[in-house]
Amino acid sequence: xxxxxxxxxxxxxxxxxxxxxxxxxxxxxxxxxxxxxxxxxxxxxxxxxxxxxxxxxxxxxxxxxxxxxxxxxxxxxxxxxxxxxxxxxxxxxxxxxxxxxxxxxxxxxxxxxxxxxxxxxxxxxxxxxxxxxxxxxxxxxxxxxxx
Amino acid sequence: xxxxxxxxxxxxxxxxxxxxxxxxxxxxxxxxxxxxxxxxxxxxxxxxxxxxxxxxxxxxxxxxxxxxxxxxxxxxxxxxxxxxxxxxxxxxxxxxxxxxxxxxxxxxxxxxxxxxxxxxxxxxxxxxxxxxxxxxxxxxxxxxxxx
DNA sequence: GACATTTTCATGCAAATGCATGTAGCTCGG
DNA sequence: CCGAGCTACATGCATTTGCATGAAAATGTC
Numbered sequence: 515x516x517x518x519x520x521x522x523x524x525x526x527x528x529x530x531x532x533x534x535x536x537x538x539x540x541x542x543x544x545x546x547x548x549x550x551x552x553x554x555x556x557x558x559x560x561x562x563x564x565x566x567x568x569x570x571x572x573x574x575x576x577x578x579x580x581x582x583x584x585x586x587x588x589x590x591x592x593x594x595x596x597x598x599x600x601x602x603x604x605x606x607x608x609x610x611x612x613x614x615x616x617x618x619x620x621x622x623x624x625x626x627x628x629x630x631x632x633x634x635x636x637x638x639x640x641x642x643x644x645x646x647x648x649x650x651x652x653x654x655x656x657x658x659x660x661x
Numbered sequence: 662x663x664x665x666x667x668x669x670x671x672x673x674x675x676x677x678x679x680x681x682x683x684x685x686x687x688x689x690x691x692x693x694x695x696x697x698x699x700x701x702x703x704x705x706x707x708x709x710x711x712x713x714x715x716x717x718x719x720x721x722x723x724x725x726x727x728x729x730x731x732x733x734x735x736x737x738x739x740x741x742x743x744x745x746x747x748x749x750x751x752x753x754x755x756x757x758x759x760x761x762x763x764x765x766x767x768x769x770x771x772x773x774x775x776x777x778x779x780x781x782x783x784x785x786x787x788x789x790x791x792x793x794x795x796x797x798x799x800x801x802x803x804x805x806x807x808x
Numbered sequence: 809g810a811c812a813t814t815t816t817c818a819t820g821c822a823a824a825t826g827c828a829t830g831t832a833g834c835t836c837g838g
Numbered sequence: 839c840c841g842a843g844c845t846a847c848a849t850g851c852a853t854t855t856g857c858a859t860g861a862a863a864a865t866g867t868c
Contacts, residue, residue, distance in 0.1 A: 523788070524791075524800070525780075525788040527796070527800045528791075528800050528803070529787060531800055531804060531806075531807065532686065533683055534729070535803050535806040536679045536680055536684075537683075538807070539680075540680065574817065575816060575817085582681070585818095586855085586856075586858095588817095589818060589819085590818085590819090590854080591854095593818090594854095609816080610864080611815070611817065611861095611864070612815095613816090613817080633670070636672040636673055637670070639672070639676075640672035640676060640806065643806050644671075644675075644802070644805055648802055648805070649675050650671060650674075651798070652799070652802040653674045653678055655799040655802070656679060657678060659685075659790050659799075660681060660685070720846085721847065722847085732846085733828095733847090735847095736849085737824080737825085737848085738824095740848090741823095741824095756846080757832075757833050757846095758831095758832060758833045758834070758847065759846060760846090
């Protein structure tokens with residue numbers, strides 16, 4: 515039998531655990547990446563999305579919607595990633611304001627190197643703690659939070 | 662019937678949803694607080710812990726363990742909160758290196774004002790999306806992630 | 809087609825963060 | 839009691855973020 519939590523409202527109980535667990539897991543992943551001399555999670559997410567759209571190329575505003583970053587944040591993030599030689603930003607022929615994002619070979623390489631480190635950290639932080647069925651249940655409940 | 666996710670490993674499915682949902686909820690809470698002209702979540706958490714320990718007072722290193730912040734981050738956070746007049750930092754008689762943190766009346770007042778905004782944001786972001794039983798299940802699963 | 813509005817992206821400046829290091833007080837072995 | 843090492847906290851400096859605003863191209867309106 516679980517002792518039901520009669521003190522705090524259910525939203526608070528969920529939020530505190532959600533905040534702590536996501537902070538901890540994120541910290542673990544970032545630390546493992548840094549220890550391996552690799553870029554941070556943000557870079558990975560950006561590289562992945564750009565790589566996925568590599569046939570047509572990706573516009574900055576499209577990436578912004580997928581990454582859930584503020585516009586100025588993404589603008590500067592891409593400046594840094596481009597400065598590191600992992601992506602290119604070429605002017606968009608169909609829209610003079612815009613740019614087309616593409617991964618470079620080096621960018622592909624770096625993302626591929628990051629993946630096993632990232633995956634191992636996730637496995638250690640999550641799969642090691644939950645039965646597979648619980649992981650699926652947890653993912654399902656989180657989906658409801660996301661609408 | 663749910664279609665089981667055969668593509669991505671369970672850890673990844675959990676992590677992406679965990680990251681997105683906690684970012685969204687945090688964003689919602691921070692926005693509501695900012696719209697109400699109130700300090701951010703970090704300040705709330707610090708004020709709450711200090712207020713809880715107000716009989717004996719709280720040392721900085723104790724607060725650090727509870728808030729899960731880097732030492733220098735907390736040092737400067739407390740400088741700002743103290744500059745705003747919400748806490749005091751008095752030298753610790755038992756340990757010349759240390760300081761004792763206490764809330765001021767204004768600090769108490771500010772935290773009390775923040776609470777209903779914070780609680781409403783949590784309720785809107787979480788309780789509105791989940792049945793009470795699901796919230797309890799979600800909290801339980803997250804507890805396992807936290808060891 | 810001219811003009812106001814909106815969209816797309818960049819940037820100046822202040823605030824916050826990360827990292828390394830500094831400083832002062834404590835602790836403990838001898 | 840003294841010196842090595844540790845603990846508690848602060849800070850200089852570079853990087854990153856937030857916020858407001860700017861600039862240039864596109865879109866809509868009349």
